[in-house]
Amino acid sequence: MGEDRDEAWIGAGGDRACVAHRMDRRVLLSGLAAAGALVSTGLRAETFPTHEIKFICGFAAGGGADIVFRYLAQRVEKLAGKPVIVENKPGAGGHIATAMVANSKPNGYTISSGGGTGFAYLPFLYKTPAADPLKDFDYLGTVLKQSWYLVVDEKSPIRSISELTQHLKEKNGKGLYGTSTNIGTAFAEMYKVKAGVEAEQVTYKSIADAFGDLSSGKIDFLMVDPPFAIGGMQSGRMRALAVSTGRRIAATPDIPTMEEAGVPGIDLTVWWSLHVAAGTPLPIREQLAKWFNEVLSSEETRVFFAKIGSDVFLSTPEETRAYLVKDIENWREYVRVAKLPQT
Known part of the structure; x- marks a missing residue:
């Protein structure tokens, strides 16, 4: 008017x-x-952080993911000038932690690096995903790439994938394997399909809980992440038969790929993203990315990651999102081949 x-x-x-x-x-x-x-917004970014930052890990304390989380947290803490606290929220293959970060306040105080591959399979393995990986998060970059390992007990007479395949065929569908992650399940099920064998899955809350069953012969093989595989080999507790990626890993150059071991068509690379809740102010995201990139670019980190079977993987937020879009399509195929059910 x-x-x-x-x-x-x-x-x-x-x-x-x-x-x-x-x-x-x-x-x-x-x-x-x-x-x-x-x-x-600028003032908030300049004074960020004013209190502790929570770094959410979707797996149990002491596991491979937890080892990396605590390494990164300790070093970013020195740059941020405030405590960076690792909170372990295990369960549902990292689903609980995913929901926690997605639903957190978009202020940069709740972050995680447990996405990447874990986000790529969300649309296919869950009927009601805890979050939309392309809408509910802002990405700071990437962290690492790694392989999963297929291992048996060191005392086992099985010394190759071909021998394991023959062993499982002789058990006529009564074989058992252990895993604690969706990645491990996908790797195992792809192996079963490609090799034409049967083995029932036994799921553990933590892969450490499976060691006793492997040692006693209750299960035939395990699918484990690099820190546990390398630690198990060094301690003389387990023998690795193959890696999930299409190339050998620098930390374990003697362990063949599945194709080299006689089972072609498997190239499952695991990678991690750094992310916060969608809507986090850009200056805060840039500050967090700067700290993490400084840590990840160091020679100390390269050496540390190599010891646990991982390679440093650096990318921009835009490159991270594009890589995720591509890997979502990869997992569409993995789930189809392995016939993984939705839960």
């Missing part, structure tokens, strides 16, 4: 300069409000 009155006034020959002044004032006030918002 005020605008109509202004137009009538102008039409009647009123003071156009007065109206222009009024309009300029509106533009000025709008501009000041926007500038105030930017200044406010």
Whole structure:
């Protein structure tokens, strides 16, 4: 109604300069409000963090993921000047932690690096996913790439994939394998399909819980992450027969790929993303990314990752999102081949 009155006034020959002044004032006030918002965001970024940061790990303490989380947390803490606390939220293949980060306040104080591959299979393994990986998160970058290992007990007479395949065929479908992750399940089921064998899955809350069953012969083989595989080999507790990736791993150059071991068509590479809840202010995301990139770019980190069978993997937020989109399509095929059910 005020605008109509202004137009009538102008039409009647009123003071156009007065109206222009009024309009300029509106533009000025709008501009000041926007500038105030930017200044406010900038101040929050400059003073970030003002208290501890939570680093959410979707797997149990002491596991391979936990080892990496705590390594990164300790080093980012030194750069941030505030405590970086690792919170373990195991369960549902990392699903609980995913929901926790997605539903957190978008302020940069709740972060995780347990996505990547874990996000790529969400649409296919869960009827009601805890989050939409392309809508519910802002990405800071990537962390690492690694392989999963197929292992048997060191005391086992089985020394190759071909011998394991023959062993499982002789058990006529009564073989058992252990895993604690969706990645391990996918690897095992793809092996079963490609090799034409049967083995029933035994799921453990933590892969450490499976060692006793492997040693006693209750299960025939395990699918484990690099830290556990390498640690198990070094301690003389287990023997690795193959890796899930299409190339050998630098930390274990003597362990063949599945194709080299006689089972072609398997190339499952695991990677991690760094992410926060969608809507986190850009300056805060940039600050977090800067700290993590500094840690990940160091020679110390390269050496540490190599010891646990991983390679440093650095990318921009935009590259991370594009890599995720591509890997979602990869997992569509993995799930189809392995006939993994939705839960």
